[in-house]
Structure formats: structure tokens, C-alpha cells
Amino acid sequence: MEKKPIILLNIDSLMAHPLELAVQTGRAPALQFLMENGLYDPAMVSSFPTMSVTIDSSLLTGTYADQHHIPGLSWFDMEKNQFVNYGTGFRETFRLGMRRSIHQMLYALNNEHLSHHVSTIYEELAKEGISSGSINSFVYRGNVPHRLKTPRFLSAFTYFKNGEWSTQATSLFSLGTFSKIRPTAFTPQIAAGNLKYTARELRYLIRKNKLPAFTFCIFQDMDARLHFKGPMDIKGIVKVDRQIQKILNMYSDWNEAIKQSIWIVIGDNGHSATGIKYKDVVIDLRKVLTKYRIAKIQRSIQKKDQLAFCVNQRMAYIYKLDDKVQTHAIIKQLKHDHRIDVIAWKEKGSVYVESGMNKGRLTFHPNGEDQDVYGQFWSLEGRLDLLDISWQGNKLQYGDFPDALARLYGALFSQQANCIVVNAKPGCEFKAQSTPFHLSGAAHGSLHKQESLVPLIIAGTKMKPRFSRIVDMKSFIIALVEQYKGKGK
Incomplete structure (x- = not known):
């Protein structure tokens, strides 16, 4: 040929x-x-x-x-106890340190990460x-x-x-x-x-x-x-x-x-x-989880810091820095914000999913008996509709969240860190310290x-x-x- x-x-x-x-x-x-x-x-x-x-x-x-x-354009390296940012925006990378961000983007991304x-x-x-x-x-x-x-x-x-x-x-x-x-x-x-x-x-x-x-x-x-x-x-x-x-x-x-x-x-x-209105569409995680001590991106991690936020526009990672902080207490607080449609975390090899928009819980892990349209096998229990999953004949079919099980599992298990993934409903995006946002424009990052x-x-x-x-x-x-x-x- x-x-x-x-x-x-x-x-x-x-x-x-x-x-x-x-x-x-x-x-x-x-x-x-x-x-x-x-x-x-x-x-x-x-x-x-x-x-x-x-x-x-x-x-x-x-x-x-x-x-x-x-894991994303922005994530937290628990081994080095530092933020990783490949260039989310000038203000955020400037606060993190231009030398570190440039080094992470040009060298560490390919040679270390x-x-x-x-x-x-x-x-x-x-x-x-x-x-x-x-x-x-x-x-x-x-x-x-x-x-x-x-x-x-x-x-x-x-x-x-x-x-x-x-x-x-x-x-x-x-x-x-x-x-x-x-x-x-x-x-x-x-x-x-x-x-x-x-x-x-x-x-x-x-x-x-x-x-x-x-x-x-x-x-x-x-x-x-x-x-x-x-x-x-x-x-x-x-x-x-x-x-x-x-x-x-x-x-x-x-x-x-x-x-x-x-x-x-x-x-x-x-x-x-x-959307157009800041208060309606920008989800400021510092305000949602205001009772916790949040790590500042411009300084090294302090002993008193309890959480770190890494925002990827319409999704974000929330990292626990203090073992005394209860994951379920964070989840409960996040569920009060109805603009967050997917809240996911991992425990002992399984992924747990809840929502700020809908009640109930979905639990899943790979290598079960339920096959999806991509030939992947899962074990699922609970509310499939939280990820808009349904049965099509004898296979799992995806709706608003394409290949949701594998992609969500991939994000949560992309690192050893004990983290929570949050996903914003359409029209909304996340914000933390110095994070860029895009009113009356468009953004990406989510599972949608x-x-x-x-x-x-x-x-x-x-x-x-x-x-x-x-x-x-x-x-x-x-x-x-x-x-x-x-x-x-």
C-alpha cells in the first residue's frame, strides 16, 4: 500500500x-x-x-x-505541597510565581508530571x-x-x-x-x-x-x-x-x-x-466554604491551612490539607449551592457522586458486571440520573455527561491526593483567588x-x-x- x-x-x-x-x-x-x-x-x-x-x-x-x-491546567501536588499551574491566566500565574509556572509548563509537564x-x-x-x-x-x-x-x-x-x-x-x-x-x-x-x-x-x-x-x-x-x-x-x-x-x-x-x-x-x-450577572453565575469557592482556612497561592502552604482550591474554569479540585477536616462536612456545604450539579469524591477505590441540584447518591467503581456503550465494565449503585446515565438495552448509555464514569474516575484517580471534584451547571463557572472568569462570554473545563x-x-x-x-x-x-x-x- x-x-x-x-x-x-x-x-x-x-x-x-x-x-x-x-x-x-x-x-x-x-x-x-x-x-x-x-x-x-x-x-x-x-x-x-x-x-x-x-x-x-x-x-x-x-x-x-x-x-x-x-489532572488539569491547575492542580495541587501533595508530594511537593505546592500548586501546579500551566498558565490559567496572568493574575493567577503572577501570584503563584512566574518562574514556577513557566518551569512547570515548559519542563515539568513533560519530564516530571x-x-x-x-x-x-x-x-x-x-x-x-x-x-x-x-x-x-x-x-x-x-x-x-x-x-x-x-x-x-x-x-x-x-x-x-x-x-x-x-x-x-x-x-x-x-x-x-x-x-x-x-x-x-x-x-x-x-x-x-x-x-x-x-x-x-x-x-x-x-x-x-x-x-x-x-x-x-x-x-x-x-x-x-x-x-x-x-x-x-x-x-x-x-x-x-x-x-x-x-x-x-x-x-x-x-x-x-x-x-x-x-x-x-x-x-x-x-x-x-x-451568564451576565456575577452573583448569579460565578461560584466563589472561598465564599461557599468560608468557614475553612484556605491556602493562599502566593505563599507556601501553612500548617493552619485546611483546603486548597484549583480551578479549571467550569470544574475545580478541592484538596484537603488537614486530616481533621471531614470530607462529608465539605460535601454538605457544597450541596447548598444549587449551581453545582456534580460533586464527586473517592473512597477505597470507588467514586461517590452527589449534587447541589438533585437529591440522592451514585456510587461506582470499575470492573463490575454493568457494561457501557464503550465496552467498559462498571459496578453501579444508586441514582444513575445524577450523571444522566440510562440503560439502552443491556448497555449503559450516556446523556448530558459523555463517558461520564471513565472520565470522572480518571480525574479523581489522576493523583494520590484526597480531593473533591465539583462541576458547575451550564452558564456558571468557578472562582478562587485571582482566578479568571468570563462574564457574557464562554468557558470550558466541565463534564458537560x-x-x-x-x-x-x-x-x-x-x-x-x-x-x-x-x-x-x-x-x-x-x-x-x-x-x-x-x-x-
Whole structure:
């Protein structure tokens, strides 16, 4: 069979409804071409929390967070007794410490936090002598050593000696000013390239006939726009589509593009529209749990601190720092806020779920006798409707919370910490100290289908993943590489 390189384009925050609107109005001809000449699924299930680093980790390792150990964009490291933040917003990262956040994002994420008990697509392909490329992704762990140099003006904000650091990445590796594929490339952004930069890096590989067997590219720009413009804004899609048009134009015609390569386009997470009034839609955890002593993010953990909050927009982790604090007392307090629709915690290998909106409790753990639509087995007891789960024949079917059991289990068991997961109802989001919020805009992070279902486009092959989930993409891509014998350059 003819060798065909695989190009995966991850359009951050791409959602089905605005994508279809852009296509129907003729404003996204490149995406329309790929959709009409391939497979289009508007409802691929993302990871949880629906934050980019967790999603990309699930995509690249084929596991949920209980195995890859990246709990979210913000979490608390109980071993080091410190907050971990890969960049939730300027005010929050500034208070935490810019040096720590930059180090966590650029180095610790891949070299310390991402579990070494799982392997990435890049690592598995490298074992077979197959090359790969990463453009603009902060999750990049591979088998090829790279020596990177931080720009002089930024080196003061890092722990790297002389601003230089070593990491393991893909053979072709592009990450803003730190690593470039084009020798003379310039990026207007420090940590990562914008959509034009990403497209130029990919076009260079095509023009020079240097495409590896698998290339992962991320277009990040749209996410920030949607936070302020709302989920139905399509201008970001139009801008990304223009760049994809330029990429496809590298070939004699667009049909030749899908003849020579396999094109996969995905969104990573959706957005949920947020309300207008602060007091109605912003859930300030400091006020909900006001009787407890809350750790301050700008200082080291104190002996008197009882709780720590790590907010990922529409979901949050609540950590117990004091063993004397009773989990059930916290749960009882959280249930008083009717804007919190899922409250979950773990005990002895099981997950317990309650709600601020509904009465009752659901308990579940894996390896039982109840099978879901993804072939996963569970043991469940209690109120299935708390997670909008129902029986479809002899299998469990998911509603408002796609693949809820595996994704919620993954988040709670992503770390050893004794923590509680809270999920905000649509229109609302969480806040703690210096946490950014998005009134009259949009936010993500939660278990809800608005943020959890994203589009998938595959052109250039008849193959498709076993299930339409981010977590199934790794095995699908490796199978594609094997099918099309893509050894790369």
C-alpha cells in the first residue's frame, strides 16, 4: 500500500455547530472540502477536565488522567505541597510565581508530571524507527533529545541555568521561540506560535518534502476569542480555514492533497456560554466554604491551612490539607449551592457522586458486571440520573455527561491526593483567588456535553477509530501508520 503521512490538525475550541454554520455560509471551504471528502463526526468525546493539557495528554497516550497523571491546567501536588499551574491566566500565574509556572509548563509537564508508565504516540513510533513531528503543542514528549535556549529577556523568569534546558521531544519539534523547524522562522508569541506560524511550519515540511509519518499541529488562537465573544462566534474558524487553504494549496489540487496524505481535523474542547450577572453565575469557592482556612497561592502552604482550591474554569479540585477536616462536612456545604450539579469524591477505590441540584447518591467503581456503550465494565449503585446515565438495552448509555464514569474516575484517580471534584451547571463557572472568569462570554473545563463533544474529520482513508473519543485516537493513529507504512523522512 502507498505510503501516506498523517497530519493531525487540532483546532483549539472547534465546535460542531459554529463549524457547520461556517461551512453552510461558504466561509470555511477547506474544512468543507475535507468534511465532504471524508468522514465527519460532530460528537467525538473529549477528556476531563476539558482543558488542553489534559486533553492532549489523553490523545497522545491513549489514556485518561488516572493513567497519564495530568489532572488539569491547575492542580495541587501533595508530594511537593505546592500548586501546579500551566498558565490559567496572568493574575493567577503572577501570584503563584512566574518562574514556577513557566518551569512547570515548559519542563515539568513533560519530564516530571506526565507519567512514565504510559507512552506517547511519538515514543511508540520511535521504537519502530518511525519519525513524527509536533508543532505548537505543550505536550510533546518523545525519544529525541533537544537542547533548547530561552530568549535572554525571558531567562530571568526560569530556573534554567543560562536559560538553557534539555528535554525529550519529537524528531521535528516546533514550540514558539524555543524550538523551530524553519531556520529563519520568527514568531510574535513567546511560548507558542500563532495560527499563521503553525501553518508556515507545516507548509515548510510539505514544500521541502520532509513530512514525517505523523505530524501533530495545534491552532490555539480561537480559544481566547471565544472566552469573550461566546461559543457561536465563527470568525476564528474562518481565520483557521484560510490557513488550511494555504496548506492544501501546496498540492496540485486539493484532491491530490488527500491522495498523498491523511488529514485529521479535531476540536479539543467546546465552550459553554456564560451568564451576565456575577452573583448569579460565578461560584466563589472561598465564599461557599468560608468557614475553612484556605491556602493562599502566593505563599507556601501553612500548617493552619485546611483546603486548597484549583480551578479549571467550569470544574475545580478541592484538596484537603488537614486530616481533621471531614470530607462529608465539605460535601454538605457544597450541596447548598444549587449551581453545582456534580460533586464527586473517592473512597477505597470507588467514586461517590452527589449534587447541589438533585437529591440522592451514585456510587461506582470499575470492573463490575454493568457494561457501557464503550465496552467498559462498571459496578453501579444508586441514582444513575445524577450523571444522566440510562440503560439502552443491556448497555449503559450516556446523556448530558459523555463517558461520564471513565472520565470522572480518571480525574479523581489522576493523583494520590484526597480531593473533591465539583462541576458547575451550564452558564456558571468557578472562582478562587485571582482566578479568571468570563462574564457574557464562554468557558470550558466541565463534564458537560457542551464542552465534551467536539468534531472529528478524517480524509484520505476509509479507516476510523473504534470509538469516537479522544482517548481512542492514539491506537487509531498507530494503526494508520502501520496500515500505510509511513516511515517518514
